[in-house]
Amino acid sequence: MRTGCSTLKRALIITSDMASGPERTHSLFRLIKERFRPHLRWFVIGTGCAAVTAVAAASYGYLLKLVVEGLEDLAGPQTASVPSSLWWLIGIIGLAAALRSLSLYGMTLANNTGVQRAIVDIQADQFASLTEGDFARLSADRSGGFVSRFINDVNAIRDAGLRLANNLTKGVLTVIGVLITMFIMDWKLTLILLLVYPIAFGPVISLGNRVRKRSKRAQKQIGEVASLLSESFQSARVVKAYGLEEYQKGRAKRGFVERSRLFLKVLTDRAAVDPILEITGGLALVGILALTAWRIADGDTSLGNFVGVIGAVAVAAPEVRALGTLNAVAQEGGAAADRVFEIIDAEPQIKDRADARTLENARGSVEFRDVHFAYPDGSQALKGLSFSASPGETVALVGPSGAGKSTVFNLLLRLYEPVSGSVMVDGSDVRAYTGASLRRSTALVAQEALLFDDTVAANIALGRMGASLEEIKGAARAASAHDFILGLPGGYEAPCGEMGRNLSGGQRQRISLARAIIRQAPILLLDEATSALDAESEAKVQAALAEYAKDRTTLVIAHRLSTVRSADRIIVLDDGRVAEEGTHHDLIREGGLYKQLVELQLS
Numbered sequence: 001m002r003t004g005c006s007t008l009k010r011a012l013i014i015t016s017d018m019a020s021g022p023e024r025t026h027s028l029f030r031l032i033k034e035r036f037r038p039h040l041r042w043f044v045i046g047t048g049c050a051a052v053t054a055v056a057a058a059s060y061g062y063l064l065k066l067v068v069e070g071l072e073d074l075a076g077p078q079t080a081s082v083p084s085s086l087w088w089l090i091g092i093i094g095l096a097a098a099l100r101s102l103s104l105y106g107m108t109l110a111n112n113t114g115v116q117r118a119i120v121d122i123q124a125d126q127f128a129s130l131t132e133g134d135f136a137r138l139s140a141d142r143s144g145g146f147v148s149r150f151i152n153d154v155n156a157i158r159d160a161g162l163r164l165a166n167n168l169t170k171g172v173l174t175v176i177g178v179l180i181t182m183f184i185m186d187w188k189l190t191l192i193l194l195l196v197y198p199i200a201f202g203p204v205i206s207l208g209n210r211v212r213k214r215s216k217r218a219q220k221q222i223g224e225v226a227s228l229l230s231e232s233f234q235s236a237r238v239v240k241a242y243g244l245e246e247y248q249k250g251r252a253k254r255g256f257v258e259r260s261r262l263f264l265k266v267l268t269d270r271a272a273v274d275p276i277l278e279i280t281g282g283l284a285l286v287g288i289l290a291l292t293a294w295r296i297a298d299g300d301t302s303l304g305n306f307v308g309v310i311g312a313v314a315v316a317a318p319e320v321r322a323l324g325t326l327n328a329v330a331q332e333g334g335a336a337a338d339r340v341f342e343i344i345d346a347e348p349q350i351k352d353r354a355d356a357r358t359l360e361n362a363r364g365s366v367e368f369r370d371v372h373f374a375y376p377d378g379s380q381a382l383k384g385l386s387f388s389a390s391p392g393e394t395v396a397l398v399g400p401s402g403a404g405k406s407t408v409f410n411l412l413l414r415l416y417e418p419v420s421g422s423v424m425v426d427g428s429d430v431r432a433y434t435g436a437s438l439r440r441s442t443a444l445v446a447q448e449a450l451l452f453d454d455t456v457a458a459n460i461a462l463g464r465m466g467a468s469l470e471e472i473k474g475a476a477r478a479a480s481a482h483d484f485i486l487g488l489p490g491g492y493e494a495p496c497g498e499m500g501r502n503l504s505g506g507q508r509q510r511i512s513l514a515r516a517i518i519r520q521a522p523i524l525l526l527d528e529a530t531s532a533l534d535a536e537s538e539a540k541v542q543a544a545l546a547e548y549a550k551d552r553t554t555l556v557i558a559h560r561l562s563t564v565r566s567a568d569r570i571i572v573l574d575d576g577r578v579a580e581e582g583t584h585h586d587l588i589r590e591g592g593l594y595k596q597l598v599e600l601q602l603s
């Protein structure tokens with residue numbers, strides 16, 4: 001079954017990247033309102049601490065001025081000992097430093113807690129929306145795409161949240177406080193600094209923004225390299241068997257080279273920051289020192305004022321730099337929020353109708369009535385399919401690859417909806433039932449025989465949550481899996497490994513079958529469920545299934561036609577329609593497509 005759908009995928013991925021400025025800002029506000037506000041108390045604590053930090057920081061310059069003036073007095077000829085007021089001042093500076101570090105710690109802790117809690121909510125909602133949403137959406141993007149969006153977007157939101165929470169209040173309050181004290185101490189020098197500062201540090205701030213953009217691109221490329229590596233290691237068997245080592249090495253090398261190229265750009269920009277700071281800072285210092293020397297000589301200012309102002313600048317400078325890059329970080333966070341909301345807000349196309357009823361104690365009759373269906377990319381899969389299957393009946397769906405067999409299961413499970421016609425269970429359209437109850441009445445063994453990274457017992461029990469070990473063993477026996485499970489190290493507690501990689505294809509299939517059996521659902525859907533079994537195991541499974549399927553409706557898809565010989569009815573699909581229908585003997589006698597397929601397999 002194909003799982004690509006380029007149109008949807010483009011719609012999902014590209015639109016989000018094109019989010020414009022106002023939309024981003026809107027998403028950012030929405031993020032704050034909906035996701036951060038529930039954790040407001042943490043941010044209130046954080047802001048309180050930020051205010052304390054800012055006041056302590058802003059007082060630095062002024063305290064420094066007073067101390068320097070005290071020291072100047074001390075240097076005078078008539079002073080014999082250090083006055084207690086100076087000791088007090090020095091002590092207060094120490095106290096301000098302690099207060100600042102403590103409140104800084106409290107602020108970081110509180111804001112981090114608030115942001116992390118909001119992030120957990122966002123991730124959980126995003127994941128829930130994807131898992132509960134349309135199957136079509138999940139299969140529209142490669143799984144790695146969603147994974148990297150999860151990680152990158154959440155990181156961008158976390159950065160923006162933390163920077164806004166930590167820097168905004170602290171930065172703004174510190175800068176205001178520092179400016180006030182600077183103006184009180186020496187308004188002329190303060191004015192000059194306000195003019196010089198943007199000229200000196202402007203290039204650094206714009207460089208900082210460029211570094212951030214380039215880092216982002218480099219980060220994205222890390223995701224691509226990670227996908228490539230994981231794909232490569234997962235497909236190690238094919239790589240070896242086809243001698244693709246050189247091909248893979250080439251792909252990986254290109255990824256590494258691109259990565260180092262992007263990082264080099266980031267590092268080159270970063271490397272320029274310090275020299276620029278050095279030269280502009282040095283020049284500014286020279287100018288200010290010369291000016292101050294001239295002003296002190298003129299009696300226009302004092303050494304205390306000068307040291308106080310410079311001390312205040314030193315405290316405010318990092319805050320100003322942080323505020324300068326805040327907008328860029330917030331924009332990135334906004335863009336990420338935009339993409340996250342796009343996922344969270346997506347309305348499922350397939351949802352329960354308001355009057356949907358629960359399908360309980362279903363008998364399990366199935367009917368397709370003139371069903372037409374096309375996948376979202378336009379592939380016409382079913383073109384007027386009609387057939388039915390009754391409880392107790394085993395109906396096989398056979399036909400050439402791409403004929404629409406797996407699609408029948410997709411529609412029966414209501415993973416997709418037909419364009420026209422009806423898919424019916426127990427005489428009613430499947431849309432009349434709640435999706436959950438419909439799926440509770442079906443048990444699917446999919447082509448991929450997918451297992452989760454858990455124990456064998458847990459994997460079987462997923463068919464019916466809360467099943468007892470005895471029930472698990474019973475299902476395993478019915479799927480002819482019990483004996484081999486006992487032979488595994490750990491038996492039922494043996495780990496299956498990621499995607500079930502600790503087990504063979506046939507073993508995986510039998511565990512998937514046991515999972516379907518334990519579900520005790522009235523409709524059993526087997527999509528190539530025994531294709532990886534040897535003839536003997538398959539015969540055993542068939543015998544066990546025959547017993548199990550007695551009063552259920554079983555639909556079997558199989559390419560190996562020996563598997564379906566004994567089905568009550570065989571429906572031959574071709575190009576999305578029923579081409580023939582009957583028992584194995586009827587169809588052989590008729591000498592149509594089925595007979596051709598059988599002969600092809602025998603030859």
Ligand SMILES: Nc1ncnc2c1ncn2[C@@H]1O[C@H](COP(=O)(O)OP(=O)(O)OP(=O)(O)O)[C@@H](O)[C@H]1O
Nearest residue numbers: 001002003004375379381401402403404405406407
């Ligand atoms: N997710 C999908 N998106 C788009 N087209 C799809 C998708 N899945 C299947 N198709 C297309 O629908 C048609 C029917 O596919 P389906 O998987 O039902 O065939 P099948 O008979 O089960 O094939 P096979 O025996 O190879 O598994 C094919 O043309 C296929 O390319």
